[in-house]
Amino acid sequence: MKKFFSLALLGLCLLLANQSFAQLAVGKGDKFLNVGIGLGGYGGIVYGGGAIAFGASFEAGVAPNITVGGVASYRPYSGYGSYYSIGARGSYHFNELLNMANDKVDLYGGLGLIYSGWTWNESYVGFRNSYGGVGFGGHIGGRYFFSDKLGGFAEVGFGVSPLQLGLTAKF
Template sequence: MKKLFASVIMCALFIFSFSTAQAQYEQGQLDVNLGVGLLPTFYGSGTTQAIPPVGLSVDYGVSDKISIGGYAAYASTKIDGFDDWGYNYTIIGVRGAYHFDVGSEKFDTYAGGLLGYNIVSFSGDDSFTGAAASAAAFSVFLGGRYRFTDNLGAFAELGYGISVLQLGLNLKF
């Protein structure tokens, strides 16, 4: 799976490196993304998604090509056959992205990375001590935003975090 993501990002970097259009991302720009994950990473056999992955990211343009910001996301699963047993996952981190010129002011395409912490908690019977291993979170992502108006748009991100694919609303300030 990691090889697939690395290949996708490398292909995107190659394709976008040939673009010479004017910048659609600006220094001082602030973007807020609110999204829902369609391919969650924190559930598997024997569990059911209780709350779908939701995420919030904020990006600030430090130049016409580079943004930095923050990320917070949450997801919850239930263990099949146990009504009150489950896991909660919260990722909090910082992210940075490189924005590509693609020839349209309506599109913003970017690739970046995330460094954060994944907080895992278990809820259930006190006599059972399930594995709840919080740990550092690392991720790479490839994304794009499409603007319906100057300040409102949609976004999609492909990467390894709270979900492999995240779609949602983008606000530009």
């Protein structure tokens, strides 16, 4: 399923790449803020136990085509608990490598170091539990800018949800 979403996202972004625009260059000092919802995942919509997740990520350009930053997400679970993650991540932006000449599209992928945790509290039966740990994460995504500063994004990867959709701001 993850491979299907990855290929579908990449195909959509490549279709949007039009040679009539100047190339989008992600450079040192560029900043991106993604805010969106997450769909699917363990205990999520697919399994019927959880709710829609909420997440955000922020990245800043540190070199041509390379950004680093942080990510956080949260999902309530069946009214009794929650799943959350917070961490650091970095991305490589592929437009220059793919020789894409569309200034409205940004394709990227990357890795992260993420702390994920889960809590469960059914006080009416006296059951409480929680756990957490640090692990590696990965993501592949694309942005389409409606204007110079605002766009939409789609991202697949590891975390609270395998699919994230939302708005992105560049500043």
